[in-house]
Amino acid sequence: xxxxxxxxxxxxxxxxxxxxxxxxxxxxxxxxxxxxxxxxxxxxxxxxxxxxxxxxxxxxxxxxxxxxxxxxxxxxxxxxxxxxxxxxxxxxxxxxxxxxxxxxxxxxxxxxxxxxxxxxxxxxxxxxx
Numbered sequence: 001x002x003x004x005x006x007x008x009x010x011x012x013x014x015x016x017x018x019x020x021x022x023x024x025x026x027x028x029x030x031x032x033x034x035x036x037x038x039x040x041x042x043x044x045x046x047x048x049x050x051x052x053x054x055x056x057x058x059x060x061x062x063x064x065x066x067x068x069x070x071x072x073x074x075x076x077x078x079x080x081x082x083x084x085x086x087x088x089x090x091x092x093x094x095x096x097x098x099x100x101x102x103x104x105x106x107x108x109x110x111x112x113x114x115x116x117x118x119x120x121x122x123x124x125x126x127x128x129x
Contacts (some may be wrong), residue, residue, distance in 0.1 A: 003055075003129070005021065005043055005044075009013065009036050011041075011042050014025045014113070015040040017112060018040045018057070018101055019036050019037065021081070022036060022038070022109075023035070023036050024036070024037070024105065026091065026104050029066065030067075030100050031063065031065055031066070032064050032066075032077055033061060033063010033064060033099050034061075035061055035101055035104065035105065036059070036060045036062075036095050037057050037058070037105070037109065038058050038059065038060050039057060039123075040055070040056070040057050040077070040114065041055070041056045041123075043056065053098070056122070057105065057109060057116065057121065058126075060128055061097060061101070061102060061126070061128065062127075062128050063077075064077045065100060066111050067096065069084065069088065070084070078127050078128065079129055094125045095119075095127045097118065098125060099119050101122065101125075103123065110111065124129075
């Protein structure tokens with residue numbers, strides 16, 4: 001399966017608009033903070049002889065999550081994660097963050113005609129303090 005990033009004027013315009021207006025305040029029972037969409041890509045791939053397109057976004061999160069760490073469920077900030085680096089896998093943490101953010105990000109990027117179908121369409125997640 002061959003993939004190729006699409007670089008057109010339309011994609012560049014959407015990328016610029018998403019960076020400017022892609023700030024999402026999120027507050028629910030799992031997440032409390034602010035999401036910012038910092039990147040957007042449109043990728044073409046060939047599958048079974050047909051050309052298909054995927055859209056990916058990159059996200060920066062500032063805030064805290066409600067999760068279990070070392071047997072205790074509590075609000076966890078980025079500084080808590082840095083102190084317990086050996087306990088928490090970065091890949092598993094990013095997977096959890098993608099699931100927590102997916103509906104909010106999917107709703108916001110729909111304003112810009114970006115379609116996300118699954119949490120793995122959020123490619124890069126950075127948790128900033």
